[in-house]
Amino acid sequence: MSGNLYESFLDVFSANSGAPAIELADGTTWTYGELTDQVGRLARRLVEVGVEPGDRVAVQVEKSPQALFTYLACFQAGAVYLPLNTAYTGPEVAYFLSDARPRCFVCDPRRAEELATIAGEAGVTSILNLDPTGFGTLTDGLEALAPMTEVVERDPDDLAAICYTSGTTGRSKGAMLSHRNLESNARTLHGTWGFQDGDVLLHALPLFHVHGLFVASNTALLNGSKMLFLPKFDADQVIRLLPRARVMMGVPTFYVRLLERDDFTHELVANMRLFVSGSAPLQPETWRQFKERTGFEILERYGMTEAGMITSNPLDAERRPGTVGFPLPDVQVRVAKQDGTVLDRDEIGILEIKGPNLFQGYWNKPEKTAEEFRPDGFFITGDNAKIDARGYVHIVGRAKDLIISGGYNVYPKEVELTLDAIDGVKESAVFGVPHKDFGEAVTAMVVAEAGKENALTEKGLIDACRTQLAGYKTPKRVFFADALPRNTMGKVQKAQLRTDYEDTFQGAA
Known part of the structure; x- marks a missing residue:
């Protein structure tokens, strides 16, 4: 047996082939046997388009069962999975593709024209797409393909995934995670959190993030659990499904939103374990x-x-x-x-x-x-x-000065570089302040160039950032000042800014 994580998953899938693996809100269900079949066909498709062991496969698509199957197919084919936040703009995607140099890029067909140009410039040789319902060039004609049955051998220390994390220089860094890294963590969490027969996971997290992909999905798959699979957190759907679940993983925002509901009661969660x-x-x-x-x-x-x-x-x-x-x-x-x-x-x-x-x-x-x-x-x-x-x-x-907003990491420097590039902005400081719903909200202080004070508006700067940055990185408020607060060494006093503006979102949701 090789060190490929998919080998470990496959043992569980085979033992639970008739058991439900994924159930959508409308009741559509895939068994573990059907999951295995779909993963094998997608692995075959990746090999068909030229993906070889060790090649990167970048994926920026909405959450769907087929998106999860594609993640597993990369492992079966020996490729390296590279998830990208669906909120990333064209310029952000361009950086990731030029840095990671993937062989294949899977994107949303609604952005295919824009992203195909970017991917081509980055040297990507195969560009496929997948929509939120599971249709696209990635899955077209999939039933005519023979499922790949073999699992490409990998050493435990071979790369399984590259996940980009923001850096203080404003450029993201690709964290290289091996099969051993992912499997050890999944097995540890499986034991530490007491996963057992009959556990059903309510999965409302995104798949482009470590939390939803590696923590939630890997642990559930390793247990052979059914996942109640929501495309995103929807309080109405979560309330409806909680009586059928045993485990839920979420960000603090999920729990804040549930507590706002009168129908979120002790009786509703009587079947829950964790x-x-x-x-x-x-x-x-x-x-x-x-x-x-x-x-x-x-x-x-x-x-x-x-x-x-x-x-x-x-x-x-x-x-x-x-x-x-x-x-x-x-x-x-x-x-x-x-x-x-x-x-x-x-x-x-x-x-x-x-x-x-x-x-x-x-x-x-x-x-x-x-x-x-x-x-x-x-x-x-x-x-x-x-x-x-x-x-x-x-x-x-x-x-x-890392900001965590809605569960996502935001490094101020990246936002500051975007603001500073806007005509009329002399300098900026970006910091996080408390927000009931998001934990922290991205907030900015801007100093205008002399004579251009009247040309800048809060809305204009926020709108300009939105074209360059993912929504969770875009400032929710922008304030103006004649100068940024600095200490005697010239360092911007962000602690002071956080204190001065800590009540900005008081009562906000």
Whole structure:
């Protein structure tokens, strides 16, 4: 048996071939046997269009069963899966394709003309498309293809996926994840969260993000669970489906929205076993309100693109609101100063991690990779944290001014570069402020060039950003000033800006 993750999945699929794997809101269902068949046909299609082992396959499509099948087909064919956020604009996609140099790019047919030009310029040799209903050139004539039955051999340390994560320089970095990285994390979560026969996962997360793809999907697939598959979070649909589910994974926004509903009751979730939250900090008040309403304590965990899941509150012991629990089995964590000096309990520093889930480095960026690792192999996460006397990890802030909005990472520098390129803008500062629904909202302070103050408007700047950036990166508010606040060393005082504007979205939803 090779180290290809799909081999492990296939063992489960074969043992559960007649069991339901995916069920859509309209009741359409795929069994694990039908899933295996579709994955094999898609793997054959990828090979037909020239995809070879180790080639990258970039995918920017809406969530659908066929999108998930394509992800698995890449593994079966020995390719490297490269998910792209569906909100990425043309200029953003151009960067990813030119950096990763995929052999094949699968996009939404509604953007095919725009993206085909971009992909061609990036040297992509095969451009296919797939719409939200599962139709497109990727699946045209699929039933006439013989399913690929063999699984291409891969070493456990061969790449399985490249996931781009924003960088402080404004350019995203491709985190290289191996088959071993993904499988170790899926097996650990399967055990840590007590997955069992009969578990049904309510899946309302996107597939282009680590949370929905690797954490939710991989764990459910490894368990042979049925997934109630929603294209996105829809409170009405979630309320309707919760009585049939056992496990739900979500971002804090999901739980805030559910608590706003009068029909979200203790009786509604009587069949549930576990609620998990991640991708952004869960407010302790939300945690308490959820427990009061349902009797369930949300299990909060912590992860990142470069390592999948890292810590988790315990399944069968005290879950402490405001913490992200303990290191997962086989994962080591420590808190250190910037110079690498390891700190004691309850001291705040930068969280460093090590384990079989830790990525292989950044694609085509050996220097950046070397900068982020200590000589003993620990990865510097950039998140400020402390470990309390009982061993619970607390994420107390984020180094490098990372903003997490709606569960997605936003690095201010990328947004600032976009704002600064707009005619009339002298300089800008981008920062996050509290928002009930998104956790944090992207906010900007702009200084206009002399004589151009009247030419700039908040709406105009937001609209201009929207053409260059994904919606979650686009500022929700823009303020103007004569100068940015700076310290004696000339560094912009973003902490002051966050404090000055912390009530901007008070009461917003």
